[in-house]
Amino acid sequence: MRIAIDAMGGDNAPDEIISGALESIEFLSENDELILVGPRAIIEPKLPSSHRREGVISIVEAPEVIEMDEPPVESLRRKVKSSISVLAKLAKRGQTDAVISAGNTGACVAAFQMRMRNLPGVNRPGIAVVFPTFSGPVTICDVGANISCKPINLYQYAVMASMYSKYILGIENPRVGLVSIGSEEAKGNEVVKKTLELIRSDEKMNFIGNIEGREIFEGACDVAICEGFVGNVMLKITEGLVKGLFKAIKHELMQEKIRLAMKFKPIMIRIYKKYDYNEYGGAPLLGVNGTAMICHGSSKSMTIKNAILSSKKYYMGKINDKIVDYLSENPLSNGTNGEQGANGGKSEDKATGSI
Amino acid sequence: MRIAIDAMGGDNAPDEIISGALESIEFLSENDELILVGPRAIIEPKLPSSHRREGVISIVEAPEVIEMDEPPVESLRRKVKSSISVLAKLAKRGQTDAVISAGNTGACVAAFQMRMRNLPGVNRPGIAVVFPTFSGPVTICDVGANISCKPINLYQYAVMASMYSKYILGIENPRVGLVSIGSEEAKGNEVVKKTLELIRSDEKMNFIGNIEGREIFEGACDVAICEGFVGNVMLKITEGLVKGLFKAIKHELMQEKIRLAMKFKPIMIRIYKKYDYNEYGGAPLLGVNGTAMICHGSSKSMTIKNAILSSKKYYMGKINDKIVDYLSENPLSNGTNGEQGANGGKSEDKATGSI
Numbered sequence: 280m281r282i283a284i285d286a287m288g289g290d291n292a293p294d295e296i297i298s299g300a301l302e303s304i305e306f307l308s309e310n311d312e313l314i315l316v317g318p319r320a321i322i323e324p325k326l327p328s329s330h331r332r333e334g335v336i337s338i339v340e341a342p343e344v345i346e347m348d349e350p351p352v353e354s355l356r357r358k359v360k361s362s363i364s365v366l367a368k369l370a371k372r373g374q375t376d377a378v379i380s381a382g383n384t385g386a387c388v389a390a391f392q393m394r395m396r397n398l399p400g401v402n403r404p405g406i407a408v409v410f411p412t413f414s415g416p417v418t419i420c421d422v423g424a425n426i427s428c429k430p431i432n433l434y435q436y437a438v439m440a441s442m443y444s445k446y447i448l449g450i451e452n453p454r455v456g457l458v459s460i461g462s463e464e465a466k467g468n469e470v471v472k473k474t475l476e477l478i479r480s481d482e483k484m485n486f487i488g489n490i491e492g493r494e495i496f497e498g499a500c501d502v503a504i505c506e507g508f509v510g511n512v513m514l515k516i517t518e519g520l521v522k523g524l525f526k527a528i529k530h531e532l533m534q535e536k537i538r539l540a541m542k543f544k545p546i547m548i549r550i551y552k553k554y555d556y557n558e559y560g561g562a563p564l565l566g567v568n569g570t571a572m573i574c575h576g577s578s579k580s581m582t583i584k585n586a587i588l589s590s591k592k593y594y595m596g597k598i599n600d601k602i603v604d605y606l607s608e609n610p611l612s613n614g615t616n617g618e619q620g621a622n623g624g625k626s627e628d629k630a631t632g633s634i
Numbered sequence: 635m636r637i638a639i640d641a642m643g644g645d646n647a648p649d650e651i652i653s654g655a656l657e658s659i660e661f662l663s664e665n666d667e668l669i670l671v672g673p674r675a676i677i678e679p680k681l682p683s684s685h686r687r688e689g690v691i692s693i694v695e696a697p698e699v700i701e702m703d704e705p706p707v708e709s710l711r712r713k714v715k716s717s718i719s720v721l722a723k724l725a726k727r728g729q730t731d732a733v734i735s736a737g738n739t740g741a742c743v744a745a746f747q748m749r750m751r752n753l754p755g756v757n758r759p760g761i762a763v764v765f766p767t768f769s770g771p772v773t774i775c776d777v778g779a780n781i782s783c784k785p786i787n788l789y790q791y792a793v794m795a796s797m798y799s800k801y802i803l804g805i806e807n808p809r810v811g812l813v814s815i816g817s818e819e820a821k822g823n824e825v826v827k828k829t830l831e832l833i834r835s836d837e838k839m840n841f842i843g844n845i846e847g848r849e850i851f852e853g854a855c856d857v858a859i860c861e862g863f864v865g866n867v868m869l870k871i872t873e874g875l876v877k878g879l880f881k882a883i884k885h886e887l888m889q890e891k892i893r894l895a896m897k898f899k900p901i902m903i904r905i906y907k908k909y910d911y912n913e914y915g916g917a918p919l920l921g922v923n924g925t926a927m928i929c930h931g932s933s934k935s936m937t938i939k940n941a942i943l944s945s946k947k948y949y950m951g952k953i954n955d956k957i958v959d960y961l962s963e964n965p966l967s968n969g970t971n972g973e974q975g976a977n978g979g980k981s982e983d984k985a986t987g988s989i
Contacts, residue, residue: 493874519848
């Protein structure tokens with residue numbers, strides 16, 4: 280399998296990206312190949328000569344870089360030789376089996392969607408993030424690819440995230456919840472109410488109805504679906520709160536005896552790592568015709584390594600085939616295919632939230 | 635000042651409610667009067683005879699109770715003698731200066747809005763919650779009264795929450811942020827983009843533009859405004875995450891030496907209390923023509939006591955006058971008054987999220 284990685288994506292590129300790629304090698308098989316995409320002059324000196332000789336890692340030249348805060352579609356148009364653009368083109372031409380980037384999320388979504396197109400039966404791709412909760416991992420989709428959703432989008436997220444939960448996380452019959460402001464059926468905004476009805480009509484789905492945000496952490500569901508705006512806010516709130524709480528804990532500990540504080544430090548670090556969703560590796564862009572992982576901008580080598588291994592699991596597990604099969608066997612998805620591919624990243628411009 | 639409290643509201647009613655009322659007395663002045671609303675037969679035996687004699691606390695009969703999970707408006711129609719209905723009627727008739735309830739949030743919003751009407755210049759009331767973050771308290775509005783907002787609603791939340799932040803929390807020139815999925819101007823859904831433009835046109839407001847969820851915990855703003863759906867999800871996510879994290883910490887500690895774990899326990903409890911927004915007392919329903927506090931369903935006596943003291947601060951500080959003055963002096967609010975009061979809780983039916 281060939282896995283292409285944006286060497287210039289994220290706040291810690293290229294060093295942490297390249298390290299992550301190198302760290303992943305021992306977990307890959309002999310037939311696997313890593314492709315680092317970026318300026319050769321920067322990447323090559325950072326690769327140990329042994330790897331270059333063995334041909335495990337190759338470089339594909341991409342001289343330009345889209346910065347984290349650039350407007351997605353505009354920058355893609357301007358920088359056709361950016362690492363993200365080149366990555367997407369490799370996927371389009373069948374020159375890689377998976378793409379991974381920790382760069383500008385909006386640009387990734389737009390480029391991957393435009394070049395890779397959507398899976399048959401899927402109207403809009405969605406980014407899924409796995410929250411490692413105390414009660415087990417919960418897959419949340421969408422967290423920023425599709426800001427304002429139609430009910431059919433949310434239904435398809437339910438299907439795709441369920442497949443991910445089942446075949447990647449190993450949860451047998453994932454329980455799907457629709458994020459709302461109360462578990463009662465009548466609660467929610469218009470999109471939620473219509474989606475509830477739509478998903479109910481799929482009897483094969485293990486749909487538990489509306490869930491409240493707090494229930495995500497209480498083991499109520501394995502998959503939580505929501506509009507990209509809501510999912511992105513949830514993601515960011517979680518990130519800020521976890522950081523803030525650990526800061527608060529540190530602050531309180533510093534007021535205790537220093538010896539006591541030092542004893543708790545390793546415990547705190549252990550918990551932080553266990554419940555940090557970044558450690559889970561990349562977030563799959565579900566619904567594109569290929570394997571695409573988007574990583575947090577602050578990704579370190581470990582996240583990149585995990586994303587590489589996740590993308591392999593996704594590709595080898597033929598998750599996309601399972602999604603297409605489910606949607607084609609299910610009458611709900613009929614008649615919606617006309618829209619697929621037609622939205623090639625266009626409406627994502629300036630709207631996509633970073634993860 | 636007269637403060638009416640729903641003795642039957644919340645999971646811990648009536649005992650914790652009555653205790654909270656009693657605990658507040660030492661912080662009130664001689665002229666203050668507490669009115670407990672609920673079934674006299676249940677409340678009276680729980681009051682120490684001394685208080686009954688002194689006339690500090692009186693009881694207003696309300697034989698019915700709206701349960702926490704009942705559909706708001708329907709139950710208000712059916713149970714006209716419920717504690718929430720009676721509370722709202724006391725406010726309408728001018729028989730109390732403030733109302734407080736930890737009961738069904740949707741029913742409270744609908745009843746208070748219908749009976750108390752809106753402040754001049756306010757189209758829709760919003761619930762404001764104070765998040766005690768590491769960087770100071772942040773007032774978030776709306777967290778569930780108005781599920782889908784118009785830009786003018788969000789602008790008015792910015793005005794009202796700023797007044798609350800300034801005069802109740804003592805923040806001199808509160809920085810207002812609009813919750814979105816990125817700080818860049820072009821990010822967000824349609825409502826956010828239009829609201830950004832609208833608020834920008836008020837030069838008097840200390841508006842810092844879009845903020846991401848995580849920035850709320852990083853001290854970026856003092857006031858964060860959002861649609862009720864988003865705010866309610868944020869509130870619930872925070873609640874679930876804090877609980878989940880502390881559960882995780884407890885779990886990890888239990889795997890350590892018991893002596894070490896025990897030393898950590900008081901520190902954890904201290905932090906939990908410090909950062910638990912419930913401890914802040916009630917959440918004001920900003921925009922109604924009166925003083926109304928809605929408390930979390932799980933409120934204990936301390937929250938009720940704090941809500942009583944907050945409502946006094948709100949009333950004595952004439953916050954509503956300041957809101958009306960600001961809106962009347964500001965051209966943005968002109969021409970929108972026609973809507974006020976006309977929405978008497980109707981659209982809240984079945985849509986309001988609990989806090």
